[in-house]
Amino acid sequence: MVEAEPRAGPLVDVRVVDLAGESGVFAGRLFAELGADVIRVEPPGGDRVRARRPFIDGEPGVERSLYHQHFNAQKRGITLDICRPQGAALLRRLVRVSDVLVETGAPGELAALGLGAEALRREQPGLIYLSIAPFGQTGPMAGYRATDLIASAMSGLMYLNGFREDPPATPGAEQAYHMGALAAVAGVLLALVGRDRDAGGAGRHVDVSLQEAASMATLQTANANYYTWHRHVPVRHGLTGMAGGRSLYQCRDGQWVSFVLPPPFWDHFIAWLDEEGIAHELHGGEWRELRYRTQHAEPVSAAVSALAARFDRTDLFHEGQRRRLLVMPVNTVADLLEDAQLRDRQFFTAVDHPELGRTLVDSGVAYRLQRTPARLDRRAPLLGEHNAAVFGDLLGIDEQQRAELARAGVI
Amino acid sequence: MPNDRRLPLEGIRVADFFWLIAGPAGSRVLADFGAEVIKIESLSRLDRIREGGVQPPEGAVADSNGVFNDCNTNKRSITLNLNTPRGIELAKEIVRRSDIVTNNFTGDRMERWGLGYEALREVRPDLIMLSLPVMGTTGPYVRYGAYGNGVIAFSGLSTNMGPPERPPVGIAPLYSDFSAPLFAAIAVLAALHHRERTGEGQFIDLAQAESAMALLGTGTLEYTVNGTLPPRPGNRSRDHCPHGAYRCAGSDRWCAIAVASDDEWRRLCEAMQRPELIADPRFATFEARKRHEDALDAEIAAWTATRDPWQVTHVLQAAGVAAGVVEDLADMVVRDPHLPGRHLREIAREGESVSFMTHAQPVRLDGESPPLRRAPLMGEHNEYVFRELLGMSHEAFVQALADGAIY
Numbered sequence: 029m030v031e032a033e034p035r036a037g038p039l040v041d042v043r044v045v046d047l048a049g050e051s052g053v054f055a056g057r058l059f060a061e062l063g064a065d066v067i068r069v070e071p072p073g074g075d076r077v078r079a080r081r082p083f084i085d086g087e088p089g090v091e092r093s094l095y096h097q098h099f100n101a102q103k104r105g106i107t108l109d110i111c112r113p114q115g116a117a118l119l120r121r122l123v124r125v126s127d128v129l130v131e132t133g134a135p136g137e138l139a140a141l142g143l144g145a146e147a148l149r150r151e152q153p154g155l156i157y158l159s160i161a162p163f164g165q166t167g168p169m170a171g172y173r174a175t176d177l178i179a180s181a182m183s184g185l186m187y188l189n190g191f192r193e194d195p196p197a198t199p200g201a202e203q204a205y206h207m208g209a210l211a212a213v214a215g216v217l218l219a220l221v222g223r224d225r226d227a228g229g230a231g232r233h234v235d236v237s238l239q240e241a242a243s244m245a246t247l248q249t250a251n252a253n254y255y256t257w258h259r260h261v262p263v264r265h266g267l268t269g270m271a272g273g274r275s276l277y278q279c280r281d282g283q284w285v286s287f288v289l290p291p292p293f294w295d296h297f298i299a300w301l302d303e304e305g306i307a308h309e310l311h312g313g314e315w316r317e318l319r320y321r322t323q324h325a326e327p328v329s330a331a332v333s334a335l336a337a338r339f340d341r342t343d344l345f346h347e348g349q350r351r352r353l354l355v356m357p358v359n360t361v362a363d364l365l366e367d368a369q370l371r372d373r374q375f376f377t378a379v380d381h382p383e384l385g386r387t388l389v390d391s392g393v394a395y396r397l398q399r400t401p402a403r404l405d406r407r408a409p410l411l412g413e414h415n416a417a418v419f420g421d422l423l424g425i426d427e428q429q430r431a432e433l434a435r436a437g438v439i
Numbered sequence: 440m441p442n443d444r445r446l447p448l449e450g451i452r453v454a455d456f457f458w459l460i461a462g463p464a465g466s467r468v469l470a471d472f473g474a475e476v477i478k479i480e481s482l483s484r485l486d487r488i489r490e491g492g493v494q495p496p497e498g499a500v501a502d503s504n505g506v507f508n509d510c511n512t513n514k515r516s517i518t519l520n521l522n523t524p525r526g527i528e529l530a531k532e533i534v535r536r537s538d539i540v541t542n543n544f545t546g547d548r549m550e551r552w553g554l555g556y557e558a559l560r561e562v563r564p565d566l567i568m569l570s571l572p573v574m575g576t577t578g579p580y581v582r583y584g585a586y587g588n589g590v591i592a593f594s595g596l597s598t599n600m601g602p603p604e605r606p607p608v609g610i611a612p613l614y615s616d617f618s619a620p621l622f623a624a625i626a627v628l629a630a631l632h633h634r635e636r637t638g639e640g641q642f643i644d645l646a647q648a649e650s651a652m653a654l655l656g657t658g659t660l661e662y663t664v665n666g667t668l669p670p671r672p673g674n675r676s677r678d679h680c681p682h683g684a685y686r687c688a689g690s691d692r693w694c695a696i697a698v699a700s701d702d703e704w705r706r707l708c709e710a711m712q713r714p715e716l717i718a719d720p721r722f723a724t725f726e727a728r729k730r731h732e733d734a735l736d737a738e739i740a741a742w743t744a745t746r747d748p749w750q751v752t753h754v755l756q757a758a759g760v761a762a763g764v765v766e767d768l769a770d771m772v773v774r775d776p777h778l779p780g781r782h783l784r785e786i787a788r789e790g791e792s793v794s795f796m797t798h799a800q801p802v803r804l805d806g807e808s809p810p811l812r813r814a815p816l817m818g819e820h821n822e823y824v825f826r827e828l829l830g831m832s833h834e835a836f837v838q839a840l841a842d843g844a845i846y
Contacts, residue, residue: 038633062629081677082661094660164803168776172756177674177682178763181695182775186684187767188611190601195684196693196765198674199610200600201656208801210621215802217628218472222447222804224635230444232804240782240801243771248460249612251493252783252796253505255772258496262768263691264611269588275608276592284607286592288585291487318491349583356589358607360598361662361669364652369580375649376659389663394650395626396575399641400633 037063038400042220043126045069045119046103047110050202051176051238052132052160053077053099054209059128059216060102061393061402067126067418068105069119072437074411084384090411097388097408101379105409106418107439114438116141121423123148123155127231128216130158134173135165145233156219156231160212164237179204179238184246191266204242211241271318272325276358277332283341287332288354291318296351297331306334365389381407415439446473446809451631454479454530454537455514456554458486460613461587461647462543462571463510465620469539469627470513471800471809477533477824478516480817481526482846489817495793501816508786508795508814516815517824518846521552525844530554532829535562538634539627543571543647546582556642565640567630571623575646585648587613594651599658603671615651622650680728681707684765685740687748693765694748696739696755703760704728710758711742749774772796786813821845 040063046056047069060066070078079088080095109115120143123129129148131138138144145157159165162174180186180198190197212234219232254260269275269286276284289297294316301308308331314320321328336344341357348355357363364370377392393402419425419439433439451474455466458480470476480486492504502508517533520526531554534540540559542549549555549570556568573590574580588609591597597609626643634640652659658669676682676697681704684693698704701724708716716722716738721731728735743751748764755762764770771778782801787794799808825831825845839845 038629041636042632058625062625079678082657082665084664086665094657094664098657098660163777164781166806167781169756172763173759173761174763175679175697175699175761177676177679177695177697178761181684181693181765182763184766184768184771185610185612185614186695187693187765190608190611191605192691194602194605195674195686197601198684198695199614200596200669200672201654201658203596203610203614203654206654206656207618207621210618210625211801214468214621214624214628215804217625217632218447218468218802219804221628221631221635222444224632225447225450226444233806235803235806237777237782237801239777240798243778243782244464244798244801245610245612245614245617246768247771247783247798248464248506248509248617250768251505251509252768252772252798253493253495255768256785256796257493257505260768266608267606270586275588276606278606284592286585286589288589290584349580352584354585354589356585356593358592358597358609359595361595361655361658364595364659365663369574369578369583370649370652372578373575373646373649375652386664388660391652391655391659392649394622394645394653396644397626397630397633397641398643399639400630 039064044128047131049132058213066103068103072107100408104414107412128156132160158234160236165235176202183242207241208238212236272322277336279341281340284358286356293352377404448474452537453539456542461616465623468624476514509797511814512811515820518818520846523844540568567640569643576644587616590615599669602673619647685743694751697761706758
């Protein structure tokens with residue numbers, strides 16, 4: 029397809045004011061990838077996101093946090109002290125020319141500054157006001173605090189992971205924060221499409237609970253009906269996986285694979301065992317039944333183990349998939365950077381950061397919208413980098429006024 | 440704000456070829472918020488998630504898997520045999536009346552039916568079509584398949600968690616089956632916004648595996664910039680201390696505690712009635728606490744060991760410390776102060792004693808959670824879709840049934 033003009037993302041007409049802390053900083057990144065003008069608002073000294081480890085070469089510094097580089101990529105950035113009346117007034121002016129506001133304060137915190145959903149929607153009726161809180165905006169725990177660890181724990185996302193004799197293991201890389209941001213962005217886009225399609229063009233207040241968002245995975249896998257129907261409470265199983273088999277198998281090179289036998293292709297597995305000359309007792313017709321295999325899992329697991337021990341991980345992966353068996357390698361990031369599929373699809377993106385003298389190679393965007401591609405081609409903003417563009421060009425505050433605001437510590 | 444507004448997707452129709460879990464959980468988001476989602480199924484290729492899984496104590500009845508009923512609320516279901524020419528014709532008639540087409544088949548399944556994007560945009564020029572295979576619609580692994588556990592293994596999400604001396608078993612729930620559908624909903628909704636503005640539809644390629652890699656946080660940069668793989672930290676953190684799950688009274692009961700600042704540490708000591716720990720130089724600063732983390736964890740575990748995890752949670756939260764029960768399913772369904780009342784919903788099926796427990800969406804719009812209608816029985820809406828929507832005559836409908844096209 030020939031395109032007449034450079035292709036912009038689907039949210040190219042949307043402006044987002046991003047006040048989020050760590051728990052919601054991924055939401056703004058998702059909007060920015062999709063083409064929105066995301067303006068990150070930080071206090072004059074920089075926010076906690078810039079203090080998060082890891083740092084480049086392990087050396088702290090306001091521009092050196094990889095957490096900031098990752099989660100704020102593609103955004104613009106301004107400094108503004110919204111706790112002071114002058115700062116709050118400027119934020120209200122910014123909201124008047126914006127579509128979405130993202131906040132992660134404790135419920136009521138921004139309202140106390142005159143920046144709550146009701147107040148701002150009176151000024152900008154089209155505003156979609158996104159609040160991400162650990163337990164949502166209402167209910168007896170609305171005021172409770174949570175980091176990602178606490179939200180993972182209270183969403184059930186932790187209890188099932190790991191080995192019975194160990195403490196439950198929290199998922200890596202803050203998955204409760206990620207799930208919260210995904211649900212939140214979906215919620216904002218629902219409100220945006222609703223605004224497009226409604227004659228009134230009014231916005232909405234989007235209320236997201238991290239606990240509820242992260243619990244989606246558990247409440248379907250450890251389905252609530254296990255308890256309501258059977259009083260069954262699933263526990264963590266270590267190496268025991270689906271249908272009584274093992275979750276992982278170790279290959280000849282010591283690496284691990286996930287190996288699932290999909291019901292339609294049992295014969296492919298038996299043929300493979302026979303070709304390899306692996307002795308087994310799985311020829312009988314009863315083994316074709318998933319229910320029987322679940323009840324007699326050990327001989328199946330033993331046969332898979334014997335097979336895995338003959339191959340290096342990569343060979344087992346490709347040969348298994350060629351035979352329609354669901355074999356997947358347990359990869360590290362180093363493995364992924366070398367992976368043939370991801371290279372073919374140019375999944376990883378490289379963004380220059382001239383001030384740091386680095387090129388930042390990161391995981392790319394999740395989706396490929398053919399006509400309006402999401403992008404990741406701009407480094408995270410330096411502290412206050414876009415003050416002149418936003419306060420000056422966008423809000424019409426001249427240089428002298430900006431200098432006064434800076435002297436007063438507002439920007 | 441008025442709450443009599445219509446749901447945001449009312450008037451949007453989805454021809455939904457999703458099956459199993461990772462797809463349907465995504466089209467459920469669209470259905471719950473007002474879209475008319477027509478689940479296109481067939482006895483010739485049964486959605487296996489209708490069977491097995493978790494079944495009521497009185498035994499399986501039709502389509503009684505709790506997981507299926509959770510992923511498919513508010514949808515309609517038709518049976519359409521896509522291995523017949525008439526079935527393909529009827530599928531295109533549905534697409535003609537739809538805004539969105541979704542599928543999560545591996546490889547070129549839709550193209551081989553003649554239902555690829557290029558064919559369907561001839562029927563519906565402003566169509567938005569999403570494909571959600573495990574590895575995407577291009578590349579050397581285009582035919583590779585996996586369930587959620589395999590996607591997690593592939594994506595790198597298993598090697599950045601857990602204790603380093605253990606095999607990398609990763610996240611036990613089929614995590615990517617619930618993250619991928621949110622990415623799918625986001626992509627479709629963003630494309631819908633673009634269509635509302637410009638009238639243009641488009642094709643969306645979404646690899647479940649790539650969407651899971653978009654959840655690696657700083658893991659990729661840490662390796663490409665610093666040359667080190669993200670650590671397997673167990674439950675510890677580089678930014679918080681203490682940070683972990685502490686054993687409580689009872690069998691396999693735990694409470695998670697996370698402390699971000701010296702101030703929170705002081706409040707934790709006071710809540711544990713151990714004020715002498717505040718002055719203890721081993722724990723006075725973040726760096727000191729990290730150096731003595733084993734001793735620190737032992738002090739906290741000694742306090743939690745004799746206490747109920749919910750009591751620990753409420754006491755610490757009252758003191759301003761982030762803490763929470765490591766909830767098991769009974770906590771989530773019964774004991775949690777929010778989830779049972781705020782988030783879980785019981786859905787009855789008329790004429791049956793069985794009722795299903797499902798969850799609401801984690802998103803409220805102006806304080807409202809959309810109403811949930813039970814998942815459809817197989818082919819329940821054949822009459823509505825073929826007769827009313829497509830306008831088929833009674834004779835043509837009966838003929839399509841007799842020909843095995845509606846099957």
